[in-house]
Amino acid sequence: MNIIEITNLHKIYNESEVNVHAVNNVSLNFKEGEFAAIVGPSGSGKSTLLNMLGGLDEPTDGKILIDNTDLSELKSSDLIQFRMQNIGFVFQSYNLIPVLTAKENVEFIMHLQNRPKKECEKRTMELLDAVGLKGRENSRPSKLSGGQQQRVAVARALASKPKFVLADEPTANLDSKSTENLLEIMEDLNKKENITFIFSTHDQRVVNKAHRVITLEDGKIISDERKKGTGSDS
Amino acid sequence: MIRSVAWRNIWRSPLRSGIIIAAISVGMSAGVFTTTFTKGWMNQRLEAGVETEASHIRIQQPKFGENYDLKESIPNSESLVNEISKLDHINGISPRIVIQSMLASAETGTGVKIIGINPEKEKTVTNLHSKLSEGKYFEGVKRNPILIGAKLAKKLKVKMRSKVVITVQDASGNITGGAFRVCGIFDITSGMFEETNVFVRKTDLARLLDLESSVSHEILVHLDDTELIDQQSLLLKNKHKNLLVQTWKESMPELGYINEIGNLYTYIFVIIILLALGFGIVNTMLMVILERIKELGMLMAIGMSKARIFGMLMLETVLLTFTGGFTGILLGLGATYATMEKGIDLSDYAAGLEDMGYSSHIYPVVELETLVTIAILVLITGIAASVYPARKALKYNPAEAIRTE
Numbered sequence: 001m002n003i004i005e006i007t008n009l010h011k012i013y014n015e016s017e018v019n020v021h022a023v024n025n026v027s028l029n030f031k032e033g034e035f036a037a038i039v040g041p042s043g044s045g046k047s048t049l050l051n052m053l054g055g056l057d058e059p060t061d062g063k064i065l066i067d068n069t070d071l072s073e074l075k076s077s078d079l080i081q082f083r084m085q086n087i088g089f090v091f092q093s094y095n096l097i098p099v100l101t102a103k104e105n106v107e108f109i110m111h112l113q114n115r116p117k118k119e120c121e122k123r124t125m126e127l128l129d130a131v132g133l134k135g136r137e138n139s140r141p142s143k144l145s146g147g148q149q150q151r152v153a154v155a156r157a158l159a160s161k162p163k164f165v166l167a168d169e170p171t172a173n174l175d176s177k178s179t180e181n182l183l184e185i186m187e188d189l190n191k192k193e194n195i196t197f198i199f200s201t202h203d204q205r206v207v208n209k210a211h212r213v214i215t216l217e218d219g220k221i222i223s224d225e226r227k228k229g230t231g232s233d234s
Numbered sequence: 235m236i237r238s239v240a241w242r243n244i245w246r247s248p249l250r251s252g253i254i255i256a257a258i259s260v261g262m263s264a265g266v267f268t269t270t271f272t273k274g275w276m277n278q279r280l281e282a283g284v285e286t287e288a289s290h291i292r293i294q295q296p297k298f299g300e301n302y303d304l305k306e307s308i309p310n311s312e313s314l315v316n317e318i319s320k321l322d323h324i325n326g327i328s329p330r331i332v333i334q335s336m337l338a339s340a341e342t343g344t345g346v347k348i349i350g351i352n353p354e355k356e357k358t359v360t361n362l363h364s365k366l367s368e369g370k371y372f373e374g375v376k377r378n379p380i381l382i383g384a385k386l387a388k389k390l391k392v393k394m395r396s397k398v399v400i401t402v403q404d405a406s407g408n409i410t411g412g413a414f415r416v417c418g419i420f421d422i423t424s425g426m427f428e429e430t431n432v433f434v435r436k437t438d439l440a441r442l443l444d445l446e447s448s449v450s451h452e453i454l455v456h457l458d459d460t461e462l463i464d465q466q467s468l469l470l471k472n473k474h475k476n477l478l479v480q481t482w483k484e485s486m487p488e489l490g491y492i493n494e495i496g497n498l499y500t501y502i503f504v505i506i507i508l509l510a511l512g513f514g515i516v517n518t519m520l521m522v523i524l525e526r527i528k529e530l531g532m533l534m535a536i537g538m539s540k541a542r543i544f545g546m547l548m549l550e551t552v553l554l555t556f557t558g559g560f561t562g563i564l565l566g567l568g569a570t571y572a573t574m575e576k577g578i579d580l581s582d583y584a585a586g587l588e589d590m591g592y593s594s595h596i597y598p599v600v601e602l603e604t605l606v607t608i609a610i611l612v613l614i615t616g617i618a619a620s621v622y623p624a625r626k627a628l629k630y631n632p633a634e635a636i637r638t639e
Contacts (some may be wrong), residue, residue, distance in 0.1 A: 047637075051633040054535065056535055056631075056632045056633035056636075057631075057633045076540075077539065077540070080534070080537055080538075080539050080540070081537065081539070083535065083536065083537045084536065084537020084538075085537070088536075089532070089535050089536055091532065091636060093528075095528060095529065095532040095636065097239065097529065098246065098529075099239060099242035099243055099245075099246060100239065100242070104235070107235070108235065108239075109536050109537065111235045111236075112536075112537060112538055112539075112542070113537075156536075160536075160537070
């Protein structure tokens with residue numbers, strides 16, 4: 001079952017009176033539980049595509065359906081609500097709230113969803129346990145390593161029980177060990193919670209782990225490969 | 235949780251927040267202290283004006299105040315005094331003879347208002363008897379005792395028991411004079427009143443003027459409840475339409491405006507301070523937002539609504555302002571309580587104040603109502619100062635904000 005359907009997507013930026021075609025006629029579908037990487041060189045349109053997929057940027061043309069909801073038809077306030085309920089985000093530079101502890105950072109989004117306090121605490125502890133941060137829940141981001149911060153960010157992305165997680169170059173600032181560790185955690189969560197992960201990356205380690213690799217160049221898809229034996233080859 | 239985040243956000247940069255909080259504290263403590271100082275100053279003038287000079291209600295013939303004509307006395311004043319004293323809430327009543335005349339010492343002379351009083355009855359309407367710096371209230375001098383103000387004594391170069399001469403035109407139009415001996419010198423905050431008013435016994439003055447001792451030019455009435463002044467005055471006005479019945483606010487209008495002017499002045503002062511601080515707060519919050527664009531972008535991305543982001547930034551600004559404001563109010567109160575008992579002596583710098591009726595030794599006064607108003611003004615400043623930075627924060631596109639370095 002497709003949870004994301006992208007049809008003829010275009011994004012044109014007007015920079016210094018020159019049109020830049022950042023995403024050029026992209027059509028893609030993502031199924032529930034996919035572990036996919038969008039790769040390509042810098043400026044290939046990976047982040048732009050991810051931003052539009054996350055409802056952070058508007059396409060110039062084309063359509064994005066998420067669980068049969070057309071993002072272009074949502075009002076600004078409904079889009080914010082939609083993002084909160086359906087999409088998890090992991091950013092390159094973690095973007096945790098520095099004044100909150102690891103636990104509070106994960107809880108924050110559930111608080112925005114007005115979930116009961118007990119449920120928030122239970123899910124937070126489960127997620128922090130899943131990302132290997134049990135015992136560090138009261139540490140502030142400044143007391144955590146980059147890898148640990150990104151694991152908190154993954155836990156935060158999953159806290160809202162989203163339909164899919166968009167991770168924009170999540171390993172760009174991490175060393176090899178942390179990258180490997182993070183990818184294992186995300187793959188594990190992908191399997192256990194059946195949550196779709198979509199990465200934008202040019203990190204070969206992420207590409208190696210991904211079950212599906214979509215390659216972009218100059219805003220166009222030049223390949224879309226599903227690896228065999230990963231469950232994404234059907 | 236947003237409340238907690240807002241509070242913790244303030245302390246991300248302790249130095250920057252500390253500086254703006256300190257600025258607000260200093261400004262507000264100055265504002266509060268100025269308020270309590272001015273309040274005390276005005277209250278002292280008001281108390282002196284009402285309790286020593288005007289009492290609560292004054293009754294005269296309508297034309298008496300124009301030129302203090304001896305003939306403009308209150309008809310049947312004794313029965314009027316009896317009638318009024320039987321009314322409710324009357325604390326005291328004192329009939330007076332009042333003339334404008336010359337008072338001369340061996341050295342010099344000056345024009346003054348000579349007030350003939352019944353010393354015991356006068357005690358019930360003014361506190362003059364408690365304001366003597368020298369001598370005793372109509373004691374120690376058997377014949378023609380006179381109370382004069384400290385300033386006048388200095389001007390006439392007279393001391394206790396010195397002889398002064400009052401020269402007047404009596405009821406028949408003849409120029410006459412009488413020697414009086416100083417039995418007491420009163421010292422009040424109003425130098426002008428001290429210099430232009432003397433008190434003698436009503437019987438002595440009536441004899442000098444060749445008037446019946448029952449004649450009175452004015453009647454002062456003191457009530458047991460200041461809240462009832464307007465009501466009782468209206469009652470007397472309706473009952474005695476041929477007489478001029480005035481409350482202290484009407485007989486001394488400049489006193490009536492003191493409170494309002496004092497409040498207005500202090501509120502304008504506080505508002506100016508807050509306005510200046512408000513710009514500082516806006517600047518600080520704009521810097522805060524500039525530093526947190528990336529984080530605000532993240533919050534928008536993960537689904538924090540614009541209203542919640544606006545609310546969080548507004549709360550941060552209000553908490554920042556209120557922390558400084560509250561500290562400032564406490565500091566201002568501290569300074570007030572530290573000086574409340576002994577007062578602040580400005581006589582070396584502002585001796586001229588007493589000539590205008592204002593004390594140069596000021597005792598600050600705390601009024602809850604004023605403090606609440608200041609606290610509300612601080613809150614309004616916080617809210618007003620938060621609007622522009624918070625609105626600016628909401629204009630960022632989340633995708634662009636997240637990419638900001």
